[in-house]
Amino acid sequence: MNLKTNQNTNGHGGARPGAGRPKGSTPKIRVEDLLDQIEMATGKSYAEVLAWNYAGAITRSDWSQVSIYDRAFLNKIVADKTEVEIIGNDEMVELRQAAFTEAIRQLNATNRTTPDSDTK
Secondary structure, eight states: OOOOOOBBTTTTTTOOOOOOOOOOOOOSSSSHHHHHHHHHHHHOOOOHHHHHHHHHHOOOOTTTHHHHHHHHHHHHHHHHHOOOOOOOOHHHHHHHHHHHHHHHHHHHHHHTTTTGGGOO
């Protein structure tokens, strides 16, 4: 019996006619549509829903979730802000730079010592 197979020489299946997503097709879910649906379902914008969920995590003392939100927000802020302009005399610039450096150090230390980090 001679069965014709669609296999490559390496033993794995090959391309199938008509398989895969058609060229030029759009994604099944568009981001704009998803955000619109969230707003319609909740009566709030996605940003408001995120803020509400973040506040809820803080209220529940769910520090692992708070840490996830912190990182997500910080990644978004840092991605949007590639440059920080400091205006003032040289002494003020140095003071602000030192304060910023200290804030980043404290933020990093806080992320390493969240209460849930000991239990994982």
